[in-house]
Amino acid sequence: MTLLRPRSAAEALKLYAQSPGALPLAGGTDFMVAWNAGLANDRVVLDLAGLEAWRRIAATKTTITIGALATHADIQRHTAVRRHLPLLVEACAMVGGLQIQNRGTLGGNIANASPAGDTFPPLAVYDAEVELASARGRRRVPFGSVFAGVKKTVLEPGELIAAIHVPVPRRPTRALWRKVGTRAAQAISKTMAAGLLWLARDGTIAELRFALGSMAPTVRRLASVEAHVKGRRPDRELAREAAALVARDVAPIDDIRSTAEYRLAVSQNLLASFLTRET
Ligand SMILES: Cc1cc2nc3c(=O)[nH]c(=O)nc-3n(C[C@H](O)[C@H](O)[C@H](O)COP(=O)(O)OP(=O)(O)OC[C@H]3O[C@@H](n4cnc5c(N)ncnc54)[C@H](O)[C@@H]3O)c2cc1C
Structure with a gap:
């Protein structure tokens, strides 16, 4: 060498x-x-x-x-x-x-x-x-x-x-980072999510940015979800609609760390609870 x-x-x-x-x-x-x-x-x-x-x-x-x-x-x-x-x-x-x-x-x-x-x-x-x-x-x-x-x-x-x-981002109304692995520390993730949400004065969504890792060969921003929620109220109905759209933006795989089904379900839950402030 x-x-x-x-x-x-x-x-x-x-x-x-x-x-x-x-x-x-x-x-x-x-x-x-x-x-x-x-x-x-x-x-x-x-x-x-x-x-x-x-x-x-x-x-x-x-x-x-x-x-x-x-x-x-x-x-x-x-x-x-x-x-x-x-x-x-x-x-x-x-x-x-x-x-x-x-x-x-x-x-x-x-x-x-x-x-x-x-x-x-x-x-x-x-x-x-x-x-x-x-x-x-x-x-x-x-x-x-x-x-x-x-x-x-x-x-x-x-x-x-x-x-x-x-x-430097303007201060978001809500922010999320979550790494989901087998252990709380020293783990390679099964899925990861980062989110930033800005609400307008009337309580509707001015902007959502949401990205998932470990779900595809490269990190993915959820473009369909981000566009769909704009101008809407972040309530449970919207959370359900947004979660249903995740599979349009990312198609997870089965591998040694997890299954596609688990990855998708967890990511949908993370997104839905972020929108409705349950995380
Ligand atoms: C025990 C262990 C646990 C780990 N846990 C995690 C974890 O939880 N999460 C995680 O994300 N990663 C984890 N890693 C992976 C690793 O630690 C990170 O990816 C780390 O940030 C790599 O940085 P480095 O400086 O050590 O890169 P290096 O090992 O020095 O380089 C990594 C690669 O990048 C190239 N490279 C480095 N710098 C440059 C540059 N400036 N320009 C172009 N090419 C470059 C090198 O040629 C090499 O191919 C873990 C690794 C180990 C060994």
């Missing part, structure tokens, strides 16, 4: 352009599992640990920018993130145990592209954008478009995740 240890982003992008088959290494929590399985044998490894600037979290009045190398623990500690993006803070607090949260990064979580990435439903409802950098330049991709399938992203050769930009 050859280890490249750049000291700056510019150097990292240059080295990656010269060696596009290299494996980026951030916190290493997923990487070490792959290494153990022999997947890093004879590979060039691009260690990102020296890119201090990519670990920073910066907040303005309108945007919070989280460097790709910010760890799950860094995110939980940051005052502006705690105030404006509490669903992301809650999700980061459920990633593995403290050791994993201290090493695992947000960029690594996204690049790993597991259907069960805990940070994905919050980032989806917060309308995040992912900034990709290469020696050719930078581009931003809406969060929902960064995944191309299970463990696949739209990153091109030589591209790294540099940062995640999140618009």
Whole structure:
């Protein structure tokens, strides 16, 4: 194994352009599992640990920018993130145990592209954008478009995740984060939900954003549900209608962790109780 240890982003992008088959290494929590399985044998490894600037979290009045190398623990500690993006803070607090949260990064979580990435439903409802950098330049991709399938992203050769930009949301009337797994901690989810709801003065729904994880190859916003509930009162009848629409937006599968039937039923219940304020 050859280890490249750049000291700056510019150097990292240059080295990656010269060696596009290299494996980026951030916190290493997923990487070490792959290494153990022999997947890093004879590979060039691009260690990102020296890119201090990519670990920073910066907040303005309108945007919070989280460097790709910010760890799950860094995110939980940051005052502006705690105030404006509490669903992301809650999700980061459920990633593995403290050791994993201290090493695992947000960029690594996204690049790993597991259907069960805990940070994905919050980032989806917060309308995040992912900034990709290469020696050719930078581009931003809406969060929902960064995944191309299970463990696949739209990153091109030589591209790294540099940062995640999140618009500061106006304060929601209600917010939800729920991870449903076999255990309360250290679990890979069967389903996950994040929701933001804004009510108008007359009590009707001004806007709903609702995302599910672990239900499809990639995180899903429930577009049909979100459109259906707009302008309506969040009562039990609407909750029933919305729950019936979930299957239009996402078709869960059976796998070793759960069944499609369970996943769908739990997600419908989470949505219905969120709408009627029963969560
Ligand atoms: C015991 C255990 C428990 C876990 N529990 C959870 C959990 O509950 N929820 C959850 O979501 N995840 C969990 N994970 C997975 C993992 O910890 C997270 O996905 C973590 O955020 C990965 O970040 P990392 O910095 O360690 O990535 P690394 O392991 O360093 O990298 C992961 C992948 O991303 C690539 N990569 C990393 N950074 C970049 C970048 N900036 N640009 C481009 N590519 C990059 C690497 O090449 C690699 O393919 C768990 C892992 C373990 C070992």
